[in-house]
Amino acid sequence: MTEAADVTEPDEPDGTWPSGMPYTVHFPDGDGYIGADLEHPAPLPRVGDTVEYLDETGATRHFRVREVVHTLQSSASHRPRVEDEDASPDALARVHGEPPERPGEGGVIRAGLPKVILEAVE
Secondary structure (H helix, E strand, C coil): CCCCCCCCCCCCCCCCCCCEEECCCEEECEEEEEEEEEEEEEEECCCEEEEEECCCHHHHHEEEEEEEEEEEEEEEHCCCHHHHHCCCCCCCCCHHHHHHCCCCCCCCEEEEEEEEEEECCC
8 A cells, every 4th residue: 555645735935035036137139138137036037928127217128038047056065176276266176187077966056046038029
């Protein structure tokens, strides 16, 4: 006889956890993008969502979320220390010629700020 899985409901907001997260927004600008970090945590938009930008004159522009990119990397506690390298500064702190790490190597990873890439709505 198998037991039913213990399914728990998500915790209700209690005011102690922010109702959003910081992220970087990339606005289209000609052939490239202009990136800007949010000043405070906000709900992370999803692909297809519409974003309204209100400028300092009160005019609005609308954008659509084209892509959301999440960046993961090994935890700082599992990466080689930069100061241990002979040719400092070595931003990646990897020994030259050493194979790159495998994703998840070390068992602990951290997340960077998500990138929200927008496209103009005509």
